[in-house]
Amino acid sequence: QQQVKQSPQSLIVQKGGISIINCAYENTAFDYFPWYQQFPGKGPALLIAIRPDVSEKKEGRFTISFNKSAKQFSLHIMDSQPGDSATYFCAARSRDDKIIFGKGTRLHILP
Amino acid sequence: DAGVTQSPTHLIKTRGQHVTLRCSPISGHKSVSWYQQVLGQGPQFIFQYYEKEERGRGNFPDRFSARQFPNYSSELNVNALLLGDSALYLCASSLDRLGGYTFGSGTRLTVV
Numbered sequence: 001q002q003q004v005k006q007s008p009q010s011l012i013v014q015k016g017g018i019s020i021i022n023c024a025y026e027n028t029a030f031d032y033f034p035w036y037q038q039f040p041g042k043g044p045a046l047l048i049a050i051r052p053d054v055s056e057k058k059e060g061r062f063t064i065s066f067n068k069s070a071k072q073f074s075l076h077i078m079d080s081q082p083g084d085s086a087t088y089f090c091a092a093r094s095r096d097d098k099i100i101f102g103k104g105t106r107l108h109i110l111p
Numbered sequence: 112d113a114g115v116t117q118s119p120t121h122l123i124k125t126r127g128q129h130v131t132l133r134c135s136p137i138s139g140h141k142s143v144s145w146y147q148q149v150l151g152q153g154p155q156f157i158f159q160y161y162e163k164e165e166r167g168r169g170n171f172p173d174r175f176s177a178r179q180f181p182n183y184s185s186e187l188n189v190n191a192l193l194l195g196d197s198a199l200y201l202c203a204s205s206l207d208r209l210g211g212y213t214f215g216s217g218t219r220l221t222v223v
Contacts, residue, residue, distance in 0.1 A: 006153075034211055043115075043201050043214035044154065089153050096167050099144070099203075099212060101153030 003027055006090050006102030014110050019077040021105045023090035026071065030092035034099070035064065035075050038087045047088075048075070080109045113137070115204050115215035123221045124192050132187040132218045136204030142166075143185040144212060145177055146201040154201055160185060161207075192222045 005024045013019045025033075032051055036044035050057045050064045050073065057064045063076040077084055090102045116135045124130050136143050142161045146154035156169040160179035174190045183204075189196055199219050203212035 036214075041216070043203075043216045046211045046213065049211055091153075097142075097144075097159055097161075098156045098167055098169065099146075099154075100156070103153050104151075 003100045004090060004092050004102040006105060008105060009103070010106040010108070012108045012110060013080045015080065015082060017080050017109075019075075019080045019084065019107055019109070021075045021088055021090065021107070022072065023074065023102050024070075024072045025092050027092070027094065028071070029095050030100075031095060032093040033064070033066065033073055034091050034093070035062075036089040036091060036101075038089065038104075044089060077107075080107075082109045082111050085109045115202055115213055117200075117202050117215040117218050119218060120216070121219045121221075123223060126192055126194060126222055128192050129188065129190050130192060130220060132189075132200050132202075132220070134185045134187070134202030134204075134215060136183050136185070136202075137213055140204035140206050140213075141183055142205040142207060142212075143179055143183065144203045144205075145185070145187045146203065146214075147171075148199040148201055148217070150198075157187070189220075194222050196220065197222045 034049035035047045037047045038044040048059050048062045061078045066073045087104045118133045144159040145157040148154040158177040159167040163179045177187045179185045199217040201217045203214045205212045
């Protein structure tokens with residue numbers, strides 16, 4: 001049973017455009033929703049995170065939008081750059097501290 | 112500051128063998144978790160240790176075991192290796208259960 005569903009699987013965006021990745025979760029007991037960025041040969045790096053009592057969080061060009069009633073959250077990357085090309089994972093933390101990851105989105109920014 | 116360090120970086124083992132993977136958390140971090148990442152998939156939770164006690168275990172067979180030492184470093188052991196155990200094994204550390212996790216670069220295990 002996949003508890004965190006992520007879409008799309010892959011995404012191609014022009015340089016300067018907005019990249020949008022969506023996630024949906026099922027377990028209302030999740031209490032922390034991080035996004036990770038992973039480059040080939042590296043471990044995932046925490047990008048930005050949000051708690052369910054907040055509807056939006058912005059850090060630089062990265063914004064998380066969170067809809068608690070719909071059990072959905074999304075990552076927006078503004079002014080996307082070629083250096084943003086990577087695999088992005090949404091995730092959710094359960095009350096017993098497991099981080100449940102989505103399957104990932106491979107983002108490619110065209111120069 | 113050193114991040115989460117894992118060793119070895121790459122490993123090739125034969126089916127049926129045993130493997131030990133090692134992780135050193137960020138200094139001061141007391142929580143260590145292990146994840147398995149199969150190519151093209153998101154990481155899957157294996158174990159979490161906090162203050163040397165097992166706090167969580169994922170849906171993995173008993174061939175997988177782990178422990179955390181007094182200095183908070185950790186080992187993941189896998190017995191009777193199968194081809195399907197080939198994956199990137201990631202270690203992550205956190206100051207406590209409330210903080211975000213910092214991942215190491217992983218150990219790439221290939222079972223032949």
